[in-house]
Amino acid sequence: MKIFKFGGASVKDADTIKNVVKVLKNEGFKNTLIVISAMGKMTNAFEKIVDAYYNNSEDLATNINSVRNFHITIIENLFEDKKQPILFELELLFGQLSGFLAINKSANYNYIYDQVVGYGELLSTKIISSYLNTIGILTKWIDVRDFIKTDVSYRNATVNWQETKVNIQILDSQNLYITQGFLGADSKGKTTTLGREGSDYTAAIFAHCLGAESVTIWKDVDGVLNADPRYFKETVLLNQISYNEAIEMAFYGASVIHPKTLKPLENKNIPLYVRSFYNLKNKGTTVGKVPNLLPETPCFILKNKQILVSITALDFSFMVEHNLSDIFKILHNYKLKVNLIQNSALSFSVCLEDKFNNFEAFLSQIVSKYNVTFVSNVALYTIRHANQKAIDLVEKKGTVLLKQSTKGTVQLIMQ
Template identity: 30%
Template sequence: MKVLKFGGTSVANAENIRKVMSIVQDTPSPVVVVVSALGGVTDNLLLAANKAATHQNNYLQLLEELETTHLDTVRLLFPYDKQSSVISHIKQQFNHLETLLEGISLLGEITKRSSDKIVSYGELLSAYLISEFFISEGLDARYKDTRELIKTNSTFGKAVVDFSVTNTNIHYFFQSTKSSITIVPGFISSSFNGDTTTLGRGGSDYTAAIIANAVHAEALEIWTDVNGMYTANPKLVKQAKTIKHISYEEAMELSHFGAKVLYPPTIQPVLNAKIPIYIKNTFNPKNAGSCISENTNGKKSPISGISHIEDIALLTIEGSGMVGVPGISKRLFEVLSQHEISVVLITQASSEHSICLGVIQQEAIIAKEIIDTAFEYEISRGKIKPCLMESDLAIVALVGDRMKSHQGLSGKMFSALGKNNVNIRAIAQGASERNISTVIENKDVKKALNVLHERFFEDNIKQLNLYIMGAGNVGSIFLAQLHQQRSYLKETLKINIRVIAIASSKKMAFDSNGIDLSNWKETLLKGEETSLNAFFENVKKRNLRNSIFVDNTASEQVAQTYAWYLKNSIAVVTCNKIACASAYENYAHLKFLSRKYNAPFLFETNVGAGLPIIDTLKNLIASGDRVHKIQAVLSGSLNFVFNNFNETSSFKEVVSQAKEEGYTEPDPRIDLSGIDVARKILILARESGYPIEIEDIENHTFLPKESLETPSVESFIESLETHAVHFNQLYMAAKEEDKRLKYVATFKEGKASVGLQQIPKEHPFYNLEGKDNIVLFYTERYPDYPLLIKGAGAGAAVTASGIFADIIRTATS
């Protein structure tokens, strides 16, 4: 014999009930079918009762809607000539319900006893309706009221089963019945006084387990709307996987900590009898689902699943009066037990100075009052502080039978959460080492579950969530590179990248599932108006793991937002030099925030675009080397300009070409004035350990004063033609000396300068072609022959690739 339980979604409507019948028909008889109320009925019955108790007359309307739901289901399931008796029975039951609700309305209150009586109608109606439908379809089925089988005490709302009497009742009934299919209502039972009781929300699972144990069933099948138990809540973790096989103990831990496909008490009745439980999907019956049985230590992974409970409150009592005083814990838990308040987590300091416990949030205020009253004397004497209550918390738990044989799991768990700014408020681990529980803020639940699932279940694939500011030349090329390389990154580097947001100067668009990079421009056009504050708040609200803010702009306003992101443990990757070249205090503060909040702050493209200049410098400093001198051509745009400027091409023409081809900033004055090079050498000096300011750098500009003071880019370009003679003289002077013009940045022992220089043939800078950059590092280890880095240092493509490289670095940081 098998026992099959079908939940509310499985019997929510006529179509689903037909699916249930098909599953039952495919199951060898005899079979017991335990059913919940039709979907949503229990909640609405409770709502109607509460409305009646508070004299809201619309409870009758709600009752009428529930009756209509049941009658409509009958009309869709039964042939017309077989409807009348079923409809008559249902109407009779709703008349009884109306009488009960009228009584509650007159009294103006609802007791647990009357509540149990009212909600029982959901299962009673469902089981009756389904049994009559099965019979009308020619199945050998019968209905049995579980109140006649399951006997309990009079603890209404969550009655305690008397298994001795209950098992005898069930055994004798099924021994005598001849029907192939027995349909029974779940959730409900009766006391020895004959009052209707219930087994707790989710109690239909428990009903099925009680019957399975009593009849020594071959298996217990829990039919629901998912493919089994998952490694995490699939609504919050899209990568969650079905657990094929799990032990009773693991399933009990997971269900206790919020795995809603199984009511926690369900396991106990079948555990000792070693009856396997199968969690299966009514809407995908061919799926194998999950099997819950004896311990399966052959599994590779020590972690079976991650579960959570939201809306938890922490209650803490502490004080010197607790140290060495016996009976404090007894008094604490005894008083909570007397008021039927369940404790879901306990942790105590080894000094006995404090006890921290978790309770359901809706019970927290009462629990605090009870505790303060129980320890009123100690509190008045200052030996114990008043109970401290913290709300809006959640418990996240790692569960697995093999956790105790694996070292470092706690470290991996806490490290993964810490890197994503998930603050842990309390920790608890059972002596069985089958569970590690942490208390975190409710708002961090989704992030925490995804972080832990990624760490323990996803084959070390790390997901990065990008928020991209700037969709111009560099930004668009970066997005194209990302779209092209996504598969390679996932398959080869185990990195999965999603672009959650893209913003231009005018529009911004968000999608938590990831923006389709094949048509991101269309998505952006449909977005909302760009606001830096709104963009940040959106990033913060989504609270996704491994989040990275990518700045592809040259905006000072955007650079001023970096601290916002770093303080929220969101990495910052930028090609924008303004932040790192701003006041040293701001630069140092951003570096400090990066360390404090474990959020990478990477800006390799600030110097040399895609060249590994800053990374190389960091490695030199980290290994104990010391920089004495830096010589560099750091402007690919200026190098391009002076390599192409000659007798046949005017200075204006070459600068215009460089601007059009993307070698300069949108405003070429930033490049030609030398300020861009000054910022770059400043950044290198700071990364070398020198706290200098931009004002400390000598800038020997080659531009005429009139050109520097032009009010717009257009007028600046025109001024280059006006002063053509000046630029020609610079060129000819270098040519006569058989030298080439290069804009050189120099740093030596704390002092820096930038300016146009005539470079002789024997110098490494002389043959620097195109838009290339070159850097010479003279250090303690490279005193005479410098460490040289050379390559393309300008252009949207190489800048985009440098940003890409920094993003990859965040995945390994």
């Protein structure tokens, strides 16, 4: 089978959904499974619903109606017959959402998040499957939660590979399947999510379990670029990237490929293609058993909204193993992602990502044991295959607070 993954930008409105049809007709869709994300910025919109519900805000009903109207507008622009059964299915899904919000007793934000945000993927796949069937491309819609099973780590669930493989391997390769990215289910059937941008990972899970021919991620760019064009004026298309190099780039925060996506593909030598859904003649980027990087060029990875924390012992003793073990335990307890560390005799510096908004709680605990200073809202630049010209380019973007070099890789924290 082939696995296609379409992200939110590729299904953001009626025109882009019709463009998906062009992609399928151009590439062929026999023996294919399609993974689809929420439409456009709908994950953000559902996050607003979660926040309004959690904070008991008066905006809850408005936010829900806004999301409903967005999807109804797309349906009206897609279908000629305005009395489509998909409208009933849409209202059924919103009824399920309202039902959960009415009966939920949990105060766990992460649990609530996963039960609500996943409706973005359910809506997008229902609408697109219905549209394809209407125009004669027969699809089989499947609920990914029946196949991908996980633990209960809401918002960042770990896949139960053994159970997931058994579930996925029953699929008939003769069908054209459509399913949701990003989602799974725990042992009790409760929705879990695989982390933001987890739809790429979903595609890799299916590919691995099915022994797929390939995975193609369709995006609004020509492929994997050596830098984000929003922050760097001159970018280069990377024609080929090895699995190892792509994993390194993902580890440092390259947003084009989800960090968990690559290992399941490498284990079965399944190539990953990153291509433009606008420019179908362009072959994009191939990730696989290929030379490390073609062309060889510096690659720039930017992570914004970082926190630089410097920690010293209260008695100015050395920062050694027992101190570091204690600090990392506290960081783990508050789910703070560590993106860079630097250690000296008396101090320990760490660049953090606070995606669960736990930094204040972390700070209140650690200041009882250590001297702590921090700088918020800094930028972490990572340069792979760095040369002096590339380093100079980044250093012109602000004040360097910390710089660290290893073989071929330079990281700079900038303010």
